[in-house]
Structures are given as structure tokens and as C-alpha cells.
Amino acid sequence: DQQVKQNSPSLSVQEGRISILNCDYTNSMFDYFLWYKKYPAEGPTFLISISSIKDKNEDGRFTVFLNKSAKHLSLHIVPSQPGDSAVYFCAALIQGAQKLVFGQGTRLTINP
Amino acid sequence: DTEVTQTPKHLVMGMTNKKSLKCEQHMGHRAMYWYKQKAKKPPELMFVYSYEKLSINESVPSRFSPECPNSSLLNLHLHALQPEDSALYLCASSPTGLEVGEQYFGPGTRLTVT
Numbered sequence: 001d002q003q004v005k006q007n008s009p010s011l012s013v014q015e016g017r018i019s020i021l022n023c024d025y026t027n028s029m030f031d032y033f034l035w036y037k038k039y040p041a042e043g044p045t046f047l048i049s050i051s052s053i054k055d056k057n058e059d060g061r062f063t064v065f066l067n068k069s070a071k072h073l074s075l076h077i078v079p080s081q082p083g084d085s086a087v088y089f090c091a092a093l094i095q096g097a098q099k100l101v102f103g104q105g106t107r108l109t110i111n112p
Numbered sequence: 113d114t115e116v117t118q119t120p121k122h123l124v125m126g127m128t129n130k131k132s133l134k135c136e137q138h139m140g141h142r143a144m145y146w147y148k149q150k151a152k153k154p155p156e157l158m159f160v161y162s163y164e165k166l167s168i169n170e171s172v173p174s175r176f177s178p179e180c181p182n183s184s185l186l187n188l189h190l191h192a193l194q195p196e197d198s199a200l201y202l203c204a205s206s207p208t209g210l211e212v213g214e215q216y217f218g219p220g221t222r223l224t225v226t
Contacts, residue, residue: 004154034214043116043202043217044155089154098143098168100215102154 003027004092006103014111019077021106023090026071030092034100035064035075038087047088048075080110116218118203124224127193133221135186135203144186145215146178147202155202161186162208193225 005024013019023033031052036044050057050064050073057064063076077084090103116137125131135144143162147155160168161180175197177189186203200222204215 036217041219043204043219045217046214049214098160098162099157099170100155102156104152104154 002104003030004090004101004103006088006090006106008106009104010107010109012109012111013080015082016079019075019080019084019108019110021075021077021088021090021108023073023075023103024071025073025092027092027094027101028071029094030101031095032093033064033066033073034091034093035062036089036091036102037084038089038105044089077108080108082110082112084108085110116203116205116216118201118218118221120221121219122222122224124226125190125193126226127195129193130189130191132190133188133201133203133223135188135218136184137205137216138184139205139216140183140207141205141216142183142208143206144180145204145206146186146188147204147217149200149202149220151199159188190223193223195225198224 003026034049035047037047038044048059048062048064050066055066066073087105087107089105091100093100119134145160146158148158149155157170158172159178164180175192179187200220202220203218206215
């Protein structure tokens, strides 16, 4: 049972445009959500997070939006840069439970 | 130092071998994690140590044996593995494990079981 789903395995965006990565979840008990970025041969790197009491969190070029009623979150990257090319994982947890549940990942490619 | 280090980077072992994976962090974090990641799949949690005590075992087969000798070190002892155990093994740490947020990941050990 996939509790966190990223339905797009890959996404290609032109440099300078907006990249939008999507994530859906099924467990209504999740109350904290994170995005990780992974380059080949490296471990995942934390990017940005959002608590379920918020609907938006922004950090520089990265913004995460949360729609609790739809059980949907998205990561916006604007403007997209070639260095953003990586696999992006959405993850969710129940606070205090110590267990991160990851989505399948979306491979983002930024084209010059 | 915001780094989690893992050794070795690559490991090839036979099904009758015994080997260990090592993970180290010097960020003062008190929670450490082992994940397994198969190709084109997300990381899957195996074990969590919180304050050097095993707090979560995700029903991992006993051929994987974790050990936390101190707050900076985490080992994963491997014995009698199967070819399907071939994967990337990721270690991570977080400040306490009880608070939300970031887990810091190491680069992983790519394990091949022959």
C-alpha cells in the first residue's frame, strides 16, 4: 500500500521556467511533509518542509504548497536552474513516530 | 561538520559471507536510521536507534543485525544474505528522532550479493 505517491516518474522543464512536482498521500494521520533532493551516488538531501497547520512554506526559489482536503502537496521551483536536475522525493511522517514514508520520486531534468 | 559518512562505498559479498556496514556522524545527533533502497524505488526504513537504543525494527529479517556502539556510530552486520538483498543501504541521522524534520543522509553503501 503506497501511502505517499508521486505519479510522475519524470519531468522536463526549460531553464528559467517554473518546475512543479506533485505528491499525493492517503494517510490522514500524516502531519508533516518534506521534500528531499537526490543526486546520483549521493544520499538524499533535505530541501524544504511543511507542517499540516500551514498551507505554504517558502525558502528562496522553493515553495511547498499543502492542500489537506485533497491530501496533495506540491513543490514549486522558480526559476529552474540546471543544478536542480535531480530526483525529488516527497516524504511524510506522523510527528513523534520517527518514520519517514517516501514517495517513489520524480526525476527532474532542467534543459538549457 | 554536517556530514554522515558511510563505509564502504561498495561491497560485493557471497551468500555465506559475514560483513558489516558502518555509519558515522559527528553532529551530536541522537537518532540514527538504516534505510534500504532498491533501484527506482524510494528508501524504505529498516531500523531506528534513538539515544543508542533500538526503537524501531520494521520487521527486518534477522540476517540483518544493527548495532549502535555509541551515539556517533551505527553498524549493520550482514550474514547469510540473499541476492535480493542487493541494494543501496542508506544511513541517516537526526537531532533527536522525536522532533520533526530533517534527517541527514549519508551517500550510501551499494551492496551486491552474489
